[in-house]
Amino acid sequence: MKVVKFGGSSLADASQIAKVRSIIEADENRRVVVVSAPGKRRGEDTKVTDLLIQLGDSIQTDGTMDMDTYMKIIDRFRTMAEELALPIGVLETVKDRIDQAIDLVKEQSNNALDTLKACGEDGSALIVSSYLQQSGLQSSYVNPKEAGILVCDQPGGAIVLEESFERLYGLRERNEILVIPGFFGFTPEGQLVTFSRGGSDITGSIVAAGLKADMYENFTDVDSVYCVNPMYVESPKQLTSLTYREMRELSYAGFSVFHDEALIPAFKEKIPVCIKNTNNPSAQGTMIVAELPERESHVVGIASDKGFLNLYVSKFLMNREIGFGRKLLHILEDEGVSFEHAPSGIDDMSVIIRDHQLPPEKEQVVVQRIKEELEVDMVMIERDMAMIMIVGEGMNQTVGIASNAACAFREAGVNIEMINQGSSEVSMMFGVKSSELSSAVESLYRTFFE
Structure with missing residues (x-):
């Protein structure tokens, strides 16, 4: 079994989601899919999560909703749903959940902003699961509460609770492709709480660990991890393999491929992680493993x-x-x-x-x-x-x-x-x-x- 996580750039529009379907179809072992919120379609674009945060801030500031930002969010999902020819009910469900989260922010309910921020990932999961179904694949949307992802009540900085892993293991009994929104979980009392930004990587790692997957594939927009930020060095060396400890240190110190906390659950279960490119899935990618054989160079x-x-x-x-x-x-x-x-x-x-x-x-x-x-x-x-x-x-x-x-x-x-x-x-x-x-x-x- 492989757990596959797709980042925001992989879900930015309908054409990217079509690539996601092809990647899932190409390997029958890719049975569990974790998704981020839609990312940027082009350089000057805005991520859906950033739009949701702007919307929440506008409501908290003066009690009124920024309709321009609201329509940008709805239009992002509407455009994807229409271009993928999905049933109208899918968009209605996405919109209803956003509207419900907005009402919670207006009412100043506990963790309301977390609920609103999570609508990006939730919308992605609803659209991807529907598109897979429409393409003839057996697929289901699985909410993190249904999956069993339990977290502490720390808004914007949730930490997974140990009992989650045993609950997640039960998903192995299901035969269809499961699509789970990343970035958030639920407290034992049923309160939605998000991880810190970039937390969909954390969800992917948690799910892979809970399911005891054979591989955790993380699809992004680069062929592999580079040994240095390309912003500073032109055409830097690509890394084909890293250890968990090396990747965690690199993530903490500025590498944007992974959230610095993301690998901990996979590391504990010794599940190999492969970073791959949605736009070039045949590329080798970078493997992240517990241990590597002796290298010629010690600086990676x-x-x-x-x-x-x-x-x-x-x-x-x-x-x-x-x-x-x-x-x-x-x-x-x-x-x-x-x-x-x-x-x-x-x-x-x-x-x-x-x-x-x-x-x-x-x-x-x-x-x-x-x-x-x-x-x-x-x-x-x-x-x-x-x-x-x-x-x-x-x-x-x-x-x-x-x-x-x-x-x-x-x-x-x-x-x-x-x-x-x-x-x-x-x-x-x-x-x-x-x-x-x-x-x-x-x-x-x-x-x-x-």
């Missing part, structure tokens, strides 16, 4: 991302003050700030934070508390930081990786603001100024891949 990828800041704290004899680090992180916890990395020295400590976690008004409160409660010599915040991560199994056992990376930064004329390997065996992270990100990544690529 370079990931990067902007939007970080460095909270730098200095205090003489910090290393002798028991509990200093705990107290510093407790202040961040009190103020609702999550951190990414915390490299430290004898008298100083840096905390790397996503920029959006610490807006200016919250920054003032955090800085003042650190000064008063920890009696530090200096506290400073440095914004416009970028993180670059080089990733590969066995790097910590390979001589010269850090030296080669440092030489690459030197050749690019880029100063390293922060370096951190910590306890990771598969990655090494560097902090640089955002303005120097491109030249640093190009130089690292030349060093490790050319």
Whole structure:
């Protein structure tokens, strides 16, 4: 059995959905399909999920609905349904569910925005299942509640509950092709809750793990994973294989192919994952597995991302003050700030934070508390930081990786603001100024891949 997940670009319009049907028909083992909301049809287009969020925000702002945004959403689904010649009842069902979600937002019901955001994936699943039926395939729409996907009540950041996997296994008894909307689940009390953005990948992985599938195929719009962002390097090397740990590190640090949490359920069940291209399904793709044989090169990828800041704290004899680090992180916890990395020295400590976690008004409160409660010599915040991560199994056992990376930064004329390997065996992270990100990544690529 294969669980197949199709991303937003694979479901953007009727012609893409026709490709999805062909892919499913080509392999009788593709019995369970997880779908995202319709993505962009062209560069200037807007994803349906973004339109739903805009619609919800407009209702919450002044209590009235933005009819222009509403009609854009309905027209997206209407166009697909008409071009695929689906029964009129399919579009009516999609529209009714959107209207019901809008009413919940107007009533300010619990998790109403999550219910509205989920209408993109739900609409995709209704249309795809109907189209498969019309094409002569036995197919059924399966709501996540019916499938057994139970999650905690954490709007916009749901976490799957363990009992989901046993419930999902029961779907193996069904013989038709099952189409499940991604991105959301239900609490044990029946409340709809969404995962974080990109969460359809999480659903796909959860379903594959619950069904104990032989393979989880994730169809997107690229032939394979590249070793570096093509935005920085022209025609970069394609990767035919990765380990779960390598892919998770790359996803966390800016690779857009996978949500960084998506592989965890598949990883636990040791289910191989294959990334493939909807527009070129015969391409080899990239296999993601638990373990790989020995490679000639230990660096397999370079990931990067902007939007970080460095909270730098200095205090003489910090290393002798028991509990200093705990107290510093407790202040961040009190103020609702999550951190990414915390490299430290004898008298100083840096905390790397996503920029959006610490807006200016919250920054003032955090800085003042650190000064008063920890009696530090200096506290400073440095914004416009970028993180670059080089990733590969066995790097910590390979001589010269850090030296080669440092030489690459030197050749690019880029100063390293922060370096951190910590306890990771598969990655090494560097902090640089955002303005120097491109030249640093190009130089690292030349060093490790050319």
